[in-house]
Amino acid sequence: MASWFYASEGKQQGPYPEGQFRDLVAQGVVRPDTLVWSEGMAGWQKAAEIPGLIGGGGAPPMMPAGGPPMMGSGGYTGAGYAGGGGSGGALSVDFGILEFTWRSIVMLIGMCFIIPVPWVFVWYTKWIVSCVKVPGRPNLSFTGNAMTLVPWFFGFIVLAIAIGVIGSALLSNLLLIAQIALYWLLIKWMVANLASNGQPLGLSFSGSVWAYIGWNLLFAISIITIIGWAWVAAAQMRWFCRSIEGTRREIVFKGSGLGILWRGIVAAILSSFIIPIPWVYRWIMNWFASQTELAPRGSLGA
Secondary structure, eight states, X not given: OOEEEXXXXXEEEEEEEHHHHHHHHHHTSXXXXXXXXXXXXXXXXXXXXXXXXXXXOOOOOOOOTTOSOOOBTTBXXXXXXXXXXXXXXXXXXXXXXXXXXXXXXXXXXXXXXXXXXXXXXHHHHHHHHHTEEBXXXXXXXXXXXXXXXXXXXXXXXXXHHHHHHHTOHHHHHHHHHHHHHHHHHXXXXXXHTEEETTEEOOOEEOOOHHHHXXXXXXXXXXXGGSSHHHHHHHHHHHHHXXXXXXXXXXXXXXXXXXXXXXXXXXXXXXXXXXXXXXXXXXXXXXXXHHTEEEEETTSSOO
C-alpha cells in the first residue's frame, strides 16, 4: 500500500499509510493546496491535483530543488519525530482568560472531592497541552488515559493513611520521597503521551529518579536563601529539557534565574489580589514557553 508525505510549515510530514492519509484529508489537515508526495510521483504536487484524492486542477506548483521527500541519515522526517528538521524556534502558549478560569475552578472542585482527581487532571492537561504551540509540530495534544493514574493515586492515598495511623516519623519522610518519585513517573508518562496531529511524538524522559529527587531536595534547601531558589529552578528546567529524548532537535531552556526571580515576585504580589491570577498565570506560562526553544543539535550550549 502506498505511503504518503505532505508539507506543513515548510517541513515534510510522514510517511502515512494511505488509509491514515485519507483520514488527514477528511479532517482538513491536508487541504487542496497542501503539497503532497507518494511513491511513483516525479515531484511534489498540490493535493487537489491528485486524481481521486481531493479533486481540482491547475498548473503544477513550482517546487524547490530536491523533488521527493529526502530521507535523512537518522530516518524520515515524520510525525513520530518531534524535531523533524528545520531551524526550530521558541514555544508559545495561547488561551482565553475565561476558559482558563472556569476550567481551573472545575479542576479545583474536582480535587476537593479526591476521587475525581485522575480524571480532572487528565481533562485539564489535555486542554492546556492543546494551548501550547510548538514550531513544526501542529495541533499538539495529550493522549494519556486517566485509568493509568488510578492505581498510582489511590495506592498512594492508602499508603499515606496507613503511615498516618502508624505515626512513624521515619515512614513519613519515606512517604515524601515516594511522593517525589511518583511525580517523576507522572512526568515520564506525560512526556510519552504527547502527540501532534493525532500521531505520537515518540518522546521519552530519560532523567533518573535519583536526579529528580536530588533537584527537588536542592530546591527545598535553596528556599532558605530567599532568592537562590530561582537559579535552582532555572538549572532544573535546563536539566529537564536535556532529558527529553526522541527529538531530532535540541530542546533548550534559555531563561535565567534573575528572570524567574523578579517574575516570581511580581506574580506573588499580583496573585495576592486574587482577581489577576488568570492573567498572571498566562503571563508566566508565556514567558517560560518563550524561553524554551527547539534548535539544531549542537547549535546551542546547555
